[in-house]
Amino acid sequence: MKLKLLFLLSISIIIICIFYIVDLLNQDFVLNKEDEYDSTINIWITSSGLAPSLDQFENEYNVKVNVRQFNDKEALMEELTLSNVTSELPDVIEVNDHDGMDEIVKQYDVYPIERISSDLLTQFHPSIHKSFTYQDKLYAYPLGMEIPLLFVNESLLRNHYTDGETLFPFEKHLGKYKEIQDKINENNNIQPFWLFHFDEQIPFYWEAKVASTIGPTNASFDDMWNDLVNVYQLVPPLDNHMAITRFANLEVGALVSTSVHLQTVQELIGNSFEFDVIPFIPNSYPILVSGHGLVVMNENEMVDELFTFLNKEEIQLQFLGKNGWLPAAKTLMEDTAFVHDLPMSKYISELLQYEHLFIGTEIEEASRESWTDIKNKAIEIEK
The missing domain is CATH 3.40.190.10 (Periplasmic binding protein-like II)
Structure with missing residues (x-):
């Protein structure tokens, strides 16, 4: 019995030594590999x-x-x-x-x-x-x-505005947008529907809006954002991190995001509905x-x-x-x-067709x- 224990102990020591030697060789290889870089x-x-x-x-x-x-x-x-x-x-x-x-x-x-x-x-x-x-x-x-973009759920909103109109959240049509939102919510029994949502780059979208303005303006971010969120309630509050997800889940009609998220939006939506992508600022205006x-x-x-x-x-x-x-x-x-x-x-x-406006x-x-x-x-x- 003692001889068997000694044999097993010897084998264990040999195995441990082998692993130790291999580890040292690997470390030496890594060090040598580092030395190979110019x-x-x-x-x-x-x-x-x-x-x-x-x-x-x-x-x-x-x-x-x-x-x-x-x-x-x-x-x-x-x-x-x-x-x-x-x-x-x-x-x-x-x-x-x-x-x-x-x-x-x-x-x-x-x-x-x-x-x-x-x-x-x-x-x-x-x-x-x-x-x-x-x-x-x-x-x-x-x-x-x-560049900033507006992702529009065409399947849902196509019949609510004409081709000549735009869905630009900083325009003076918030009353009409509210009517569209209320009309959709009348037949919506699952969750509240919001016409607009913004992801977390709100400062960039405001700068883009200011940069696109031709001539002097007295517009302030505070007034504009208060109108969107509180007065007309067109944007869900404290929810920017969920903007893309809610758009994909049909809880939002128009998403303000950037071209970086094109592929993410497409992957989330799949073939569930048709969407259009347009520059965030209306056509023929500078695009920041x-x-x-x-x-x-x-x-x-x-x-x-x-x-x-x-x-x-x-x-x-x-x-x-x-x-x-x-x-x-x-x-x-x-x-x-x-x-x-x-x-x-x-x-x-x-989108690159607009590069002359960038x-x-x-x-x-x-x-x-x-x-x-x-x-x-x-x-x-x-x-």
């Missing part, structure tokens, strides 16, 4: 659709790409503040042009994107180029853009774009290589499709074959405070 670049992103392209860049250029992904831009900005204290800033970060770009440019030693060749710079659509410009310098490499780009925080020899890699058509097709972005390059907007290969190309090709605004002071202020006002009005 250089390293640290990148922070919020769009998960960028990760596959960055992995491919790592493999093709033999560069160790340390990607840190954040759930949202607020979390990235908070971490950036902490990293600035410890002087451990990343080399490149993903940014949005309308929310905090001014802070990044002024508070950090950001490098203007002047190292990119002039040929590369001139290909970008003027609207997105302007969106990342501060004091006549471009401070981000434009990746893609989105929102841009996504990469800002250079540290001098790194691989940044130029990264931007050149991302400029390849096959790579553009990859990350634009995964993120739902419209092309930032005017040349690609006009490339029918390229657009055809993008997901939701049917809608995207139609506008951008230069990086503005206190942009993040402005967005936060509008968000807080909306919540206060909706309570």
Whole structure:
């Protein structure tokens, strides 16, 4: 019995030693693998659709790409503040042009994107180029853009307004919209029906409305939002995170969202009803774009290589499709074959017909405070 126990104990020790040796060999392989990279670049992103392209860049250029992904831009900005204290800033970060770009440019030693060749710079659509410009310098490499849209349930609303009319929630037809909503609710015994709903980018839609206004205006966000939510009750309060879901569930007639969510909306709806997609602002008015780009925080020899890699058509097709972005390059907007290969190309090709109306605004002071202020006002009005 003792010999059997000693035998089993010996076998166990041998097995443990083997696993230990294998583990050491694996660790050594990982260390050796790290040594094989020619250089390293640290990148922070919020769009998960960028990760596959960055992995491919790592493999093709033999560069160790340390990607840190954040759930949202607020979390990235908070971490950036902490990293600035410890002087451990990343080399490149993903940014949005309308929310905090001014802070990044002024508070950090950001490098203007002047190292990119002039040929590369001139290909970008003027609207997105302007969106990342501060004091006549471009401070981000434009990746893609989105525009505000109105998703309309045609199956439900087609008979309630004529072709010449629009369903624009900021127009002076709220009384008529209320009549349409009440009429639908008369025959609706399942849940309350709302004519409009907005997702969580309310500040962007208000900026888009202001940017489309021709001539002076006295319109205020407070008055407009109070009319929509409280006076006419056309928008459900404190419910922005559910906007897309409620539209897909036939609880909303017209959804205000962006082109980024085209594929999500289509997947949720399937063939349950027909919907139309039109620019959020009525035709023939300027359409404000929102841009996504990469800002250079540290001098790194691989940044130029990264931007050149991302400029390849096959790579553009990859990350634009995964993120739902419209092309930032005017040349690609006009490339029918390229657009055809993008997901939701049917809608995207139609929306790009409006590209002559696309506008951008230069990086503005206190942009993040402005967005936060509008968000807080909306919540206060909706309570």
